Amino acid sequence: MSRRWLVIAIPMLWLGVFFLLPFLEVARISLVDPAIARPPYTDLFQDGVFAGDFENYKLILPKYFYGQDNLYITAYLNSIRIALISTLLALVIGYPMAYAIARAPEPWRTVLLFLVILPFWTSFLLRVYAWIGLLKGNGVVNNVLIWAGVIDQPLVMLQTDFAVYVGIVYTYLPFMILPLYANLVKLDGALLEASSDLGASSAATFLRVTLPLSLPGILAGCMLVFIPAIGEFVIPALLGGPDTLMIGRVLWDEYFRNRDWPVASAVAIAMLLLIVGPILWLQRSMERA
Amino acid sequence: MRRSWFLWLTAGLGFLFLYAPIASLVVFSFNESKLVTVWGGFSTKWYGELLRDEQILGAAWISLKIAALSATGAVVFGTLAAYVLLRVGAFWGRPVLRGMTTAPLVMPEVITGLSLLLLFVSMERALGWPAGRGMMTIVIAHTTFALAYVAVVVQSRLVDMDDSLEEAAQDLGAGPVRVFFDITLPVIAPALVAGWLLAFTLSLDDLVVASFTSGPGASTLPMVIFSKVRLGVSPEVNALATLILAVVALGILLAGLVLRRR
Incomplete structure (x- = not known):
């Protein structure tokens, strides 16, 4: 009996200390004031008296209520917008790919699936970096378009929201394709045949049979892209412009540039509130699967 | 058949999108x-430059360790977490453990990094x-x-595993520890290897969590690359990317050969 508890206790303790406890720390430090000290914040209890307040949260509110400026709310809304658009783009690109892989004959199916996963094993940072060379003013994409006569002047693509969409879609496309594939591969071909036998056009069959049946895959894929996109730091930092504010980047700057740990913590809590819904939903659907 | 070529065209463009950036690197x-x-002509001089770059080589060594x-x-x-979730039966903390082993999969890196840093600072104090x-x-x-990724891989292997093997060993008088090391572990070993490689790759790739939890003198490879890349493109980084790709491709080739021989 005691041995059983030892086995249970080891992972519980590790995760309790290094996963759960850190969140309590973030919550605690989001309530104190920054200070010029090491570490750079005041104590939550001073002389045994509770000294925390919600000043950091007030600070990140929009100007309309208490806030200092609209930086944080802009970043918050920007993150939601960029994550939503990227998720939709990934769905539009990923769906036909997943569908084609699921319909491919066997030796091809494994090869194509492997090709989807392969980039994941190479460096994420370097794959994002590759887009700098492609999207630059005198980069590959502009050179090809000018050579093909599509444009005369190089387009400004790097350091724009467009580049951030491209980076997010590129990075998280496999996360969209895999759950979609897992769903579409189980799709019963007899249903499609029945639908066309009953006179439905292929478009109608897709819209009324395939699409509704693949909804769980679509939702899982969208969550897997949306959740990391919300907190993304590297992609907006490398591909976005100075005004591509995203909440992950704001948190990074509060910590590394302003050394304001309490505000960074408050931003982290605000970010958590944004993604806790999608995370819980994803977890429930994973348990059901 | 008309829809078929449309499908293959979009899928082909999708794969072009996935691989063109890698090819350009x-x-x-x-x-x-x-x-x-x-x-500007073919040259391998950036590889030479890379191999003389002490900063990158030092950081690569730290990252590998x-x-x-x-x-x-x-x-x-x-593995312990996966085993506890699937094999030791119900206990009061199981939902908590399940939550703690899946949440890190989707936690934004900036939050993981900041929260661990704050914990380390408070613990030190x-x-x-x-x-x-x-x-x-x-x-x-x-x-x-x-750990969370390993737990997912190992759990899926444990679910697929025929637990009558473990039961048989138990019936023949083996204690739980013996059953684990003699039966369960050999069966799930491929998942452990896959999990180790996955964890290794994730660690080697991580910029954000490492930046938060690192201190002076411990710059990892992604940290050095990031600071270089922020200043603009550098052919040396391309050379490094190509070497990493070559190692990954070689590793996959070897894994394929080993698996085929079995």
């Missing part, structure tokens, strides 16, 4: 010119440990988030 690593995007240590830690704790931040703290951080 490789092509421009052999470029004579420093302007990464203009072709951290990745090996944290992947090993993640396999130990991740209260307990005197860990004294300062560096390799040790990065290893702990990477172990914690990679």
Whole structure:
């Protein structure tokens, strides 16, 4: 009996200390004031008296209520917008790919699936970096378009929201394709045949049979892209412009540039509130699967 | 059949989108010119430059050590977590453990990084440990988030495993420890290898969590690359990317050969 508890206790303790406890720390430090000290914040209890307040949260509110400026709310809304658009783009690109892989004959199916996963094993940072060379003013994409006569002047693509969409879609496309594939591969071909036998056009069959049946895959894929996109730091930092504010980047700057740990913590809590819904939903659907 | 070519065309473009950037990294690593995007003739000089770059080589060594240590830690704790979730029966903390092993998969890196840093700072103040931040703290951080991925891989293997094997061993009088080491472990070993490689890759790739939990003197490879890349494109980084690709491709080829021989 005691041995059983030892086995249970080891992972519980590790995760309790290094996963759960850190969140309590973030919550605690989001309530104190920054200070010029090491570490750079005041104590939550001073002389045994509770000294925390919600000043950091007030600070990140929009100007309309208490806030200092609209930086944080802009970043918050920007993150939601960029994550939503990227998720939709990934769905539009990923769906036909997943569908084609699921319909491919066997030796091809494994090869194509492997090709989807392969980039994941190479460096994420370097794959994002590759887009700098492609999207630059005198980069590959502009050179090809000018050579093909599509444009005369190089387009400004790097350091724009467009580049951030491209980076997010590129990075998280496999996360969209895999759950979609897992769903579409189980799709019963007899249903499609029945639908066309009953006179439905292929478009109608897709819209009324395939699409509704693949909804769980679509939702899982969208969550897997949306959740990391919300907190993304590297992609907006490398591909976005100075005004591509995203909440992950704001948190990074509060910590590394302003050394304001309490505000960074408050931003982290605000970010958590944004993604806790999608995370819980994803977890429930994973348990059901 | 008309819809079929449309499907294959979109899928083909999708794969082009996935692989064109990688191809461009490789092509421009052999470029004579420093302007990464203009072709100035074939050259391997950036590889020479890379191999003389002490900063990159040092950081690569640190990164490899951290990745090996944290992947090993993640396999130990991740396997234990998966085993506890699926094999020891119900206990009061199971929902909590399940939550803690899946949440790191989707936690934004900036939050994981910041929260662990705050924990390390407070622990140092209260307990005197860990004294300062560096390799040790990065290893702990990477172990914690990679553990979740290992747990997923091992759990799916444990679910597929025929548990009558374990029952038979138990009926023949083997204790739970013996059953685990003689029966369960050999059966799930491929998942442990896959989990270790996954954790190793995740650790080697991580910029954000390492930046938060690192201290002076412990710059990992992604940290050095990031600071270089922020200043603009550099053919040396392309050469490094090509080498990493070559190693990954070689590893996959070897894995394929080993699996085929079985």
